[in-house]
Amino acid sequence: MSETSAPVSCHAAPASVAIDNPFVNGLWKQNPVFVMVLGMCPTLAITNSVQNAVAMGLATTFVMVCSNGMISLIRKLIPKQVRIATYIAIIATWVTVVDYLVKAISIDVYKALGAYIPLIVSNCLVLERPEAYAGKNPVGKSMLDGLGMGLGFAFALTCLGTVREVLGAGTFLGVPLFGRNFEPWVLFLLPPGGFISLAMWLLTFTLVRERHAKQRRDIQEAAIAQTMEVSS
Amino acid sequence: MTPPPGPSSGVPMIRTLTVVSLLCGVLIVVTEVNTRGRIRHNQEIIMQESVAQLLPGIRKQITYAIEPSGDLTILSGVQGEGPRLFAGYDAGGRFLGVVIETSDRGYADVISSLYAYDPDKRAITGFKVVDMKETPGLGNRIGTDPEFAANFKDLDATEGHPITAVKHGAKKNPWEIDAISGATISSRAVGRMLEKGVRSTAPVIARNLDRIKRGE
Numbered sequence: 001m002s003e004t005s006a007p008v009s010c011h012a013a014p015a016s017v018a019i020d021n022p023f024v025n026g027l028w029k030q031n032p033v034f035v036m037v038l039g040m041c042p043t044l045a046i047t048n049s050v051q052n053a054v055a056m057g058l059a060t061t062f063v064m065v066c067s068n069g070m071i072s073l074i075r076k077l078i079p080k081q082v083r084i085a086t087y088i089a090i091i092a093t094w095v096t097v098v099d100y101l102v103k104a105i106s107i108d109v110y111k112a113l114g115a116y117i118p119l120i121v122s123n124c125l126v127l128e129r130p131e132a133y134a135g136k137n138p139v140g141k142s143m144l145d146g147l148g149m150g151l152g153f154a155f156a157l158t159c160l161g162t163v164r165e166v167l168g169a170g171t172f173l174g175v176p177l178f179g180r181n182f183e184p185w186v187l188f189l190l191p192p193g194g195f196i197s198l199a200m201w202l203l204t205f206t207l208v209r210e211r212h213a214k215q216r217r218d219i220q221e222a223a224i225a226q227t228m229e230v231s232s
Numbered sequence: 233m234t235p236p237p238g239p240s241s242g243v244p245m246i247r248t249l250t251v252v253s254l255l256c257g258v259l260i261v262v263t264e265v266n267t268r269g270r271i272r273h274n275q276e277i278i279m280q281e282s283v284a285q286l287l288p289g290i291r292k293q294i295t296y297a298i299e300p301s302g303d304l305t306i307l308s309g310v311q312g313e314g315p316r317l318f319a320g321y322d323a324g325g326r327f328l329g330v331v332i333e334t335s336d337r338g339y340a341d342v343i344s345s346l347y348a349y350d351p352d353k354r355a356i357t358g359f360k361v362v363d364m365k366e367t368p369g370l371g372n373r374i375g376t377d378p379e380f381a382a383n384f385k386d387l388d389a390t391e392g393h394p395i396t397a398v399k400h401g402a403k404k405n406p407w408e409i410d411a412i413s414g415a416t417i418s419s420r421a422v423g424r425m426l427e428k429g430v431r432s433t434a435p436v437i438a439r440n441l442d443r444i445k446r447g448e
Contacts, residue, residue, distance in 0.1 A: 077248060082248055089249075
C-alpha cells in the first residue's frame with residue numbers, strides 16, 4: 001500500500017510530496033490550485049464572483065469525498081487496465097447523485113449551486129485524486145484526502161474570486177465596497193482577468209512557500225554550525 | 233531470459249466494468265426514484281414563488297393550459313404539460329395580470345423564464361429567469377442584475393414594435409431592452425423569447441380576457 005500521492009496528470013507536479021496528514025496536505029502543502037496547478041478549467045471559468053467560487057468549491061468537495069470513498073472501497077477488485085474508466089463512471093455517478101440530492105433537499109442551495117454541479121466533471125483534480133491516492137489507500141484516509149483537497153480547492157477558488165469580484169465589480173459577495181463613483185475594472189470579470197489573478201496568486205503563494213523554506217534552511221544551518229562549534 | 237508477458241485475460245476487466253456500471257446505474261436510479269416527488273414538489277414551490285414575485289399582492293392564482301386551438305383549460309395545480317398561463321388576483325378578487333412561460337436558446341443552453349403581462353396596458357411588467365446555464369458572472373446576470381430587471385417595469389408589448397435587446401446604453405424606445413455589457417447574446421435571447429411569447433399568447437389572452445378576469 002502506497003502512501004505517496006504524486007500527481008500523474010498532464011499538469012505541473014510539485015517538487016516534493018511528503019505526506020503526513022492527507023487533510024492538511026490537500027489544504028496547504030499540495031494545494032490543488034496553488035501547488036499542483038490542477039483543475040484550471042473551473043478555476044478560471046467560474047471565479048468571477050466569491051459566491052460562484054464558494055459554491056463550486058463545496059460541490060466539488062462533496063463529490064471528491066464520495067468518489068474517493070467508493071473507489072477506495074473497491075480498489076482491490078479493479079484491474080489496473082480499466083481503472084480510469086471505472087473511476088470516471090464512479091465520479092460521473094456521484095455528480096449525478098449530488099445534482100438530484102441538492103435539487104430535492106433544498107431549493108435555496110440548488111439555486112446557489114445548481115449551475116455549477118455539472119461542471120465538476122470537467123475538473124481533472126477529481127480524477128487525479130483516485131489515481132494518485134484513493135486507488136492505493138484505505139477508505140478513511142482516502143475520504144480525508146478528498147475532503148482536504150476539496151477544501152483546498154475551495155480556498156484557492158475563493159482567493160481568486162475575491163480579487164476578481166472586488167476589482168471587476170467593486171463588490172464582495174454582492175455588497176458594494178467603493179460607492180457609486182467607483183469604475184469597475186471589467187477586465188477582471190473576463191477570461192484575461194482570470195489568468196492575471198491566477199498569476200498574481202501563484203506568485204504570492206510561491207514567494208510565501210520559498211520564504212518559509214529559506215527560514216527552515218537557515219535555522220537548520222545555524223543549528224549545524226552551533227553543533228560543529230561545540231564539538232570543535 | 234524472462235519470457236514475454238502473455239496476453240492478459242479480458243474477463244476480469246469486463247466483469248469489473250459490468251459490476252461497476254450496474255452499481256452506478258442502480259445508485260442513480262435509486263436516487264432518482266427517491267427524490268422525484270421532492271423535486272417535483274420543489275419545482276411547484278419555485279413556480280408559485282416566481283409568480284408571486286412577478287405579481288405583487290397576489291392572493292389567489294389560477295393556472296390555465298393553453299390548448300392548440302387557442303382555448304384555455306383550468307389546471308388543478310401548477311404542474312402540467314404544454315404551455316401554461318398563470319392568472320393572479322388580489323385579496324378582493326381583483327385581476328392583477330397574467331404570468332406566462334417562455335424560452336429561447338441562450339449562449340450556453342436554452343433559457344426558460346416567466347414574464348408578467350398586463351393585458352389592459354399591453355405591457356410586460358416583470359421578468360424572471362427560471363432555468364439557465366449561462367456563464368456565471370456574465371450571461372447569468374440576466375437573472376440577477378437590477379439594472380437589467382428595470383427594463384421590464386413597463387416594457388411596451390403592443391403590436392408593430394418588435395421587442396428587441398439593444399446595445400448597452402443605446403435604449404431609446406419603450407419596447408427596447410437595454411442589454412448587459414459583456415452578455416449581449418443572453419440579453420438578445422431574452423428579447424427574442426419575450427417577442428415570441430407575447431406574439432403567440434397575447435391574442436389568446438385578448439380572446440379570453442373577460443373569462444380570465446372573472447377567474448373562470
